[in-house]
Amino acid sequence: MGMTPIEYGGSVTKPFAGPELKSQHGRDGMTSNPKLENYLKSNYQQGTYMVATLNATSAAPIILDTGLPVMAMGGFMGNDPALTVEKLQKLVNDGQIRYFLLQGRSFGNQQSTVLNWIRTNCRVVPAYKWQDTQSKPSQNWGGMGFRNSSMTLYEYVKK
Known part of the structure; x- marks a missing residue:
């Protein structure tokens, strides 16, 4: 079964492709x-x-740096209701996803149930394990409203 790192619909506001993104x-x-x-x-x-x-x-x-598959749960802009709690539970139970990186702000009401599930069923990974104290948060997230948003890394641990 092939894995596509990011899946999203056609209405994309900016061109989005591999190495071009870097330049x-x-x-x-x-x-x-x-x-x-x-x-x-x-x-x-x-x-x-x-x-x-x-x-x-x-x-x-993360994809550019590692070349590994990353799931964008909310599609390109973050407000695509592609992922339901049921789908998420199946992915987690099948071992397809273990970590979730969430910004401080939530993204659209249709996604809040997914976010609530993650916050309820996953544990927060302590920041010292993964946050780079040297790097200051970027002030420019391409104008997409991520300024000064704090990141939290969650880990799903099978009960």
């Missing part, structure tokens, strides 16, 4: 966190998603 935005527009990526890579199992993020913008730098 198009430069490294300033996308925040890269080597410590986070190393943490996720060290816990990655072949054939699964390394982490699930809210949208393609937060998934892109």
Whole structure:
């Protein structure tokens, strides 16, 4: 079964492709966190998603840096209701997803049930394990409303 790192519909406001993204935005527009990526890579199992993020913008730098599959749960902009709690539970139970990287703000009401499930059923990974204290949060997230948003990494642990 082939894995596609990001799946989203046709109405995309900015062109979105592999290496072009790096040159198009430069490294300033996308925040890269080597410590986070190393943490996720060290816990990655072949054939699964390394982490699930809210949208393609937060998934892109991780995909570019690691070349590993990342799921953008809310599609490109983060407001696509593609993922339901039922689908999420199946993915988690099948071992397809273990980590969730969430921004401080929620993204659209249709996604709040998914976010609530993650917050209820997953544990927060302590920031010192994956947050790079050297790198300041980027002030420019391509104008998509991520400024100063705090990130939380959740881990699903089978009961």
